[in-house]
Amino acid sequence: MTQKQLDESTAYLIGKGFEQPEIGIVLGTGLGKLVDDIEEPIEAHYNHIPFFPLATVEFHSGKLLYGTFQGKKVVVMQGRFHLYEGYDLMDVTYPIRVMHQLGIKKLFISNAAGAINLDFKKGDIMLIEDHINLQGGSPLAFKNVAKFGDRFTDMAEPYDKEMRTKLTAIAQREKITLREGVYASVVGPQLETRAEYRMLKILGADAVGMSTVPEVIVANHLRLPIVAVSVLTDECDPDNLQPVNIEEIIAIAGKTEPKMVKLFKELIKEI
Numbered sequence: 001m002t003q004k005q006l007d008e009s010t011a012y013l014i015g016k017g018f019e020q021p022e023i024g025i026v027l028g029t030g031l032g033k034l035v036d037d038i039e040e041p042i043e044a045h046y047n048h049i050p051f052f053p054l055a056t057v058e059f060h061s062g063k064l065l066y067g068t069f070q071g072k073k074v075v076v077m078q079g080r081f082h083l084y085e086g087y088d089l090m091d092v093t094y095p096i097r098v099m100h101q102l103g104i105k106k107l108f109i110s111n112a113a114g115a116i117n118l119d120f121k122k123g124d125i126m127l128i129e130d131h132i133n134l135q136g137g138s139p140l141a142f143k144n145v146a147k148f149g150d151r152f153t154d155m156a157e158p159y160d161k162e163m164r165t166k167l168t169a170i171a172q173r174e175k176i177t178l179r180e181g182v183y184a185s186v187v188g189p190q191l192e193t194r195a196e197y198r199m200l201k202i203l204g205a206d207a208v209g210m211s212t213v214p215e216v217i218v219a220n221h222l223r224l225p226i227v228a229v230s231v232l233t234d235e236c237d238p239d240n241l242q243p244v245n246i247e248e249i250i251a252i253a254g255k256t257e258p259k260m261v262k263l264f265k266e267l268i269k270e271i
């Protein structure tokens, strides 16, 4: 990743009309519907944006959208890049750097995750309060990282406290159950073994998924305030583990999506 590449990606998008977005939004697996509420959308397919990684997973539409959402200019990633698709940590986080260079001031992230904390149920939404990086690497481990921000990026409060407090109040007002907890990121794409679910619980994770943490690390590098939520799509009970059903995971994500959209809508209105 070079500054010149970022400049070319950004110039392409500005040329398409992506002018001064205020908020960046990353939508996770099965969570693409928020884009229906974007007014006057402009689309840029990932495969057309210079230096963007090439999109693969078929249930992701793979595009960047720009438009007005709740009166604010937003840029939305419909579908994200995962390590399990063969991308590296630089690829996965490249779009965050581009959105930052376009001018976003805040980042909203959603994902689908499994519930490790068995007090949480599938269909619940969990506000991510902290994370554990189990992906075996860092998106900041490259030679000229200091040109883009602090090399030793502080991670004492990786998820913005003020937005978390606001979102909690919104959830109460809207009568949406909002859990709060720690998200552990794994590489995937295989699901976890029973022993791994037990380990994750001992480590202090409340949810597990295959994304988000690299993006959050880079957003912290760029000093972008973040709010991130997990849609809990399955319950990871090592003593009663059912074979994974990806269709069901996507279906649960889709069913829970309206609550996630409502939370994001209200928060964007308020900030």
Ligand code: HPA
Binding pocket: 112, 113, 114, 115, 191, 192, 208, 209, 210, 233, 234, 236, 249
């Ligand atoms: N593990 C990892 N990623 C996931 C899971 C899970 O159980 N559920 C949804 N994404």
